[in-house]
Structure formats: structure tokens, C-alpha cells
Amino acid sequence: KQEVTQIPAAxxxxxxxxxxxxxxxxxxxxxxxxxxxxxPGKGLTSLLLIQSSQREQTSGRLNASLDKSSGRSTLYxxxxxxGDSATYLCAVYPGGFKTIFxxxxxxxxxx
Amino acid sequence: DAGVIQSxxxxxxxxxxxxxxxxxxxxGHNSLFWYRQTMMRGLELLIYFNNNxxxxxxxxxxxxxSAKMPNASFSTLKIQPSEPRDSAVYFCASAxxxxxxxxxFGEGSRLTVL
Numbered sequence: 642k643q644e645v646t647q648i649p650a651a652x653x654x655x656x657x658x659x660x661x662x663x664x665x666x667x668x669x670x671x672x673x674x675x676x677x678x679x680x681p682g683k684g685l686t687s688l689l690l691i692q693s694s695q696r697e698q699t700s701g702r703l704n705a706s707l708d709k710s711s712g713r714s715t716l717y718x719x720x721x722x723x724g725d726s727a728t729y730l731c732a733v734y735p736g737g738f739k740t741i742f743x744x745x746x747x748x749x750x751x752x
Numbered sequence: 753d754a755g756v757i758q759s760x761x762x763x764x765x766x767x768x769x770x771x772x773x774x775x776x777x778x779x780g781h782n783s784l785f786w787y788r789q790t791m792m793r794g795l796e797l798l799i800y801f802n803n804n805x806x807x808x809x810x811x812x813x814x815x816x817x818s819a820k821m822p823n824a825s826f827s828t829l830k831i832q833p834s835e836p837r838d839s840a841v842y843f844c845a846s847a848x849x850x851x852x853x854x855x856x857f858g859e860g861s862r863l864t865v866l
Contacts, residue, residue, distance in 0.1 A: 672853060673853055673854070675853075675854060675855065677857075682862075683859060683860070684756075684843060684857040684858050684859040684860050685843070685845075685855075685857040686857070687854060687855065687856060687857075690854045730795075732855070734853035736853075738783065738785075738800045738802065738807060738808065738853075739797060739800070739808075740785075740797075740853060740855060742794065742795045744794050745794075
């Protein structure tokens with residue numbers, strides 16, 4: 642059974658710091674991995690989608706990597722800003738239709 | 753595109769009342785999902801439609817929950833009768849299908865059952 646774990650559950654950093662959020666999954670047979678951002682009271686916003694054949698994806702200050710063999714993905718945020726404060730969720734798509742979500746990492750960037 | 757549109761954004765009702773949540777997926781997406789999010793259980797998949805057909809409803813908690821997708825641009829999730837433990841945020845998401853599986857979520861409907 643596929644399980645997705647995100648560590649840490651919460652993180653507080655000063656503005657300007659580079660940071661890494663971690664995601665691990667138990668079954669390497671996935672089609673893709675997706676990182677989402679969720680602001681309080683809002684829906685999930687897709688940040689990056691990494692296909693199983695890819696190693697990483699970049700969007701602005703965000704870089705996500707995928708290592709299927711070790712069952713790990715990282716989301717790197719460069720030069721963090723207070724506006725980056727949100728919950729970040731990792732989700733894997735093992736095929737079929739059921740995307741498996743992690744519990745998320747709550748990030749707080751202090752000004 | 754306007755994205756996935758859900759209504760109402762907030763619903764407060766009394767126990768026993770019927771609740772209907774609505775969703776308009778992104779045009780051209782052939783997969784639609786209803787999720788429920790709570791602090792205790794995180795995101796739970798309730799039901800999945802593909803080409804307007806319910807494929808898997810094993811996540812629907814009880815017979816009090818039902819979902820329909822009469823056409824490609826509209827879906828409803830109904831709870832009848834509602835109970836306090838149904839209080840949660842209900843999300844609708846759509847995807848273009850295939851093996852890409854990229855999900856796009858609506859803003860959610862926050863349900864409070866008193």
C-alpha cells in the first residue's frame with residue numbers, strides 16, 4: 642500500500658533563507674509526483690508536476706526533485722519570503738485514478 | 753480558463769438538513785474527484801468520475817452521501833441527512849486523465865453542521 646510521508650510537519654524560518662521540504666513514498670511504481678501549496682481557507686494550488694521519467698522540475702524560486710529508486714522527493718525554495726508561508730503537500734500518482742497525499746508541511750517564513 | 757468552480761464557499765446548516773455542493777470542472781477535463789479535508793484525517797478521496805461515469809465511490813463514508821455528474825461540466829455532492837461529523841471542507845478537483853494525472857482543485861466548500 643502506497644504511503645506518503647512529509648517531514649517536517651512544521652517549519653519556521655527567517656526571511657531570505659533557502660529551505661528544503663521532504664517527501665517520501667513507499668512504492669516506487671508511480672507515474673508522477675505533484676507538489677501543491679495550500680493557503681488557509683483555500684484550495685490546493687499545483688506548484689510542480691514531475692513525471693516518473695523526469696528527475697526535477699523548476700518554476701521560479703522553486704525546484705522539485707524526484708528519486709524514484711529511493712522513494713524520495715524534495716521541494717527546494719530559494720530566498721524564502723513571508724508570502725511563501727503556507728502548507729505544502731506532496732502527492733504521488735500510482736496510476737488508475739487515486740492520488741495519494743502526504744499530510745503536508747506547514748511553513749512559516751518570518752519577516 | 754476560470755479553473756474548477758465550487759459553490760457554495762461556505763454552508764452552515766442544522767443536523768438533519770440536506771446539503772448539496774456543486775462543482776464545475778475545467779473545460780476539457782474528463783476526470784472529476786470529490787475530496788473531503790479535515791484536520792484529523794487530512795485529504796480523503798470520496799468519489800471519482802471518468803467521462804461522467806462514477807468509477808469508484810468506495811470513499812463515500814455512508815449512504816447518506818451521494819454524488820452525480822449529469823454532464824461534463826457539472827457535478828453535485830449531496831448529504832442527506834447531514835450530521836455534525838460531516839463538518840469539513842469539501843474539494844472538487846479535475847484532471848485531463850491519461851497517465852499525467854495532474855490535479856487542479858477548486859477553492860472548496862466549507863460545511864458546518866450544527
